[in-house]
Amino acid sequence: MNKDAELGTVYLVGAGPGDPDLLTVKAMNLLSRCDAIVYDSLIPQELLDFVPKTCVRHFVGKRRGHHSVPQFKTNNLLFEMAQSHSCVVRLKGGDPFLFGRGAEEAAFLNKKGVTVQIVPGITAGIAVPAYLGIPVTHRLAGSSITFVTGHEGIDKRRPSVNWRALAKASDGLVIYMGVHNLDYIVRELIAGGLASDTPSVVIQQGTVIGQRYIKAKLMELVNEVNRLEFITPSVIVIGSVVNFQLIDCAPSPANVTMPISF
């Protein structure tokens, strides 16, 4: 039962990292019956094909060469959708609570009296390396892995990542949104004591058409990324887990395209 009978329910749904086969059954059920959908950039068109034709669609992601829609506008749009539709899907790439502002949107809607339900998704940080047969943990590669953003907040309200401390504290790193800042990240990690020959990989457009990757020693990673012009979306994995790649176990990327951004 909704808190306010006049308001619809907003489902905060994780779409997974691109391959539509990685959508959860719960997410698929919601997509096939929602009457409004608000979605981000890293959503392949094929996922939207599951949505009823009558469903109202709003794109709030970043388009090439444009800024993303400000968060307050997305929040207000979601509230507006909840006022006029009973089943609203807020579709986000990967998992909605991992570097996706899902918690901020849920809290905003909650305050307004809207019922919000979370539908977790498969995060890129696990699935994208897995599509190359790279496990994010291995007993022989240590006991810890850290998921970290490489994107420093523009508004500087968030504390910045202490890369030097992470160099010592975690056996492996999975970095989201890190390609633009890679030069700085690598310099800080090495300054913090991480061996410059630590195995590393950058994977662009994982799980879908265009998937490609570079494996290199940490100190060579930036040159390779620049030389081969790697762009967003990319996941970076740093640590000896990269050496445990099982390429023969890697699934084939799905035959769908993912919007890329610059």
Ligand SMILES: C[S@@+](CC[C@H](N)C(=O)[O-])C[C@H]1O[C@@H](n2cnc3c(N)ncnc32)[C@H](O)[C@@H]1O
């Ligand atoms: C705003 S974060 C959202 C992460 C998402 N909530 C998740 O759980 O995967 C977007 C970043 O996720 C990573 N990413 C998402 N999908 C990806 C893909 N298919 N291939 C490579 N990186 C991906 C990239 O680092 C991208 O810049």
